[in-house]
Amino acid sequence: MNKQINLIDEIEKSRFLIIMLDEDIYIDKIAEIAKSIGKDKKICYLCLSKPYTDVYSDLKSRDIDLDRFYFIDALSSHYGEKKPTENCIFLSSPTNLSEIRSAISKAAKEKRCDAVVFDTISTLLIYQETSNIVRFTHEFLSEERERNKILYLVLKQESISPEESERLVKDLNMFADKTINLKSKKHLRRAR
Amino acid sequence: MAKNIMVVDDEENLLELVRGILEAEGFDVITVESGEGCLNKLKTAKPDLILLDMMMPGMSGREVCEKIRSNPLTKDLKIIFVTVAKFSETGKDALKKMNVMDYITKPFENADLIRRVKKQLG
Numbered sequence: 001m002n003k004q005i006n007l008i009d010e011i012e013k014s015r016f017l018i019i020m021l022d023e024d025i026y027i028d029k030i031a032e033i034a035k036s037i038g039k040d041k042k043i044c045y046l047c048l049s050k051p052y053t054d055v056y057s058d059l060k061s062r063d064i065d066l067d068r069f070y071f072i073d074a075l076s077s078h079y080g081e082k083k084p085t086e087n088c089i090f091l092s093s094p095t096n097l098s099e100i101r102s103a104i105s106k107a108a109k110e111k112r113c114d115a116v117v118f119d120t121i122s123t124l125l126i127y128q129e130t131s132n133i134v135r136f137t138h139e140f141l142s143e144e145r146e147r148n149k150i151l152y153l154v155l156k157q158e159s160i161s162p163e164e165s166e167r168l169v170k171d172l173n174m175f176a177d178k179t180i181n182l183k184s185k186k187h188l189r190r191a192r
Numbered sequence: 193m194a195k196n197i198m199v200v201d202d203e204e205n206l207l208e209l210v211r212g213i214l215e216a217e218g219f220d221v222i223t224v225e226s227g228e229g230c231l232n233k234l235k236t237a238k239p240d241l242i243l244l245d246m247m248m249p250g251m252s253g254r255e256v257c258e259k260i261r262s263n264p265l266t267k268d269l270k271i272i273f274v275t276v277a278k279f280s281e282t283g284k285d286a287l288k289k290m291n292v293m294d295y296i297t298k299p300f301e302n303a304d305l306i307r308r309v310k311k312q313l314g
Contacts, residue, residue, distance in 0.1 A: 174283035
């Protein structure tokens with residue numbers, strides 16, 4: 001069943017895509033997502049799961065063209081003050097949803113980003129109630145759609161409970177073009 | 193007899209605005225500030241229509257709707273969702289499955305709200 005999902009096709013045709021990933025395929029699939037977003041598109045990449053430097057190295061080692069990326073790192077400042085670089089801004093905390101929203105809006109306008117990769121929405125659930133995250137995403141989505149931006153929302157399955165995951169996806173799926181669930185081979189073998 | 197509409201939204205200003213608009217059209221209006229409040233109120237009230245906000249703290253509009261549909265006493269109530277973001281095609285299919293009659297996108301025109309409400313209440 002997993003084979004039937006063509007991630008590249010879905011990325012090309014969707015304007016709001018929810019991508020559910022297993023932990024052990026996460027980095028490879030993130031790279032595949034990054035590679036599949038149209039070459040003419042500037043990408044705003046929100047780092048919530050890993051700091052910017054780690055994401056940058058992961059993508060670079062997989063031959064991703066990083067010149068078209070602008071990063072928003074909501075994690076690193078937690079470990080000490082960071083100064084913005086040419087392609088990354090550091091936020092004060094992953095708990096500050098208004099700051100995240102405003103940074104994405106600014107990136108969309110000033111850096112002319114066409115697409116936003118939200119890596120990962122599940123991280124926010126560590127700090128906030130599911131309903132707050134759904135509401136945040138809902139309002140954020142409405143704003144970005146007005147600006148004609150494309151949104152890829154990544155969710156790591158193991159990092160939240162199946163109940164929370166189901167609740168989040170059911171609510172957000174009402175507004176998404178599609179939700180795709182990418183399972184690792186290990187997981188598929190277990191399911192058989 | 194005036195038709196009764198329950199408006200569910202966590203934004204107090206919006207509740208009062210919608211109350212004003214609908215009362216001026218001759219409807220009786222009950223306002224509730226949460227999904228849980230809506231379900232509690234439905235134990236004693238039987239509105240002709242519910243205007244249900246999709247995104248509220250606690251239970252979402254979808255969750256409230258599912259609870260309403262799973263209760264034999266409330267399963268046939270007419271519901272219109274109120275939302276900030278537009279529903280996708282997937283979402284519109286989900287609305288049909290939940291038997292939700294219509295949806296209104298915020299911000300809305302007063303005339304559009306009245307027209308949609310009247311359409312449902314025939």
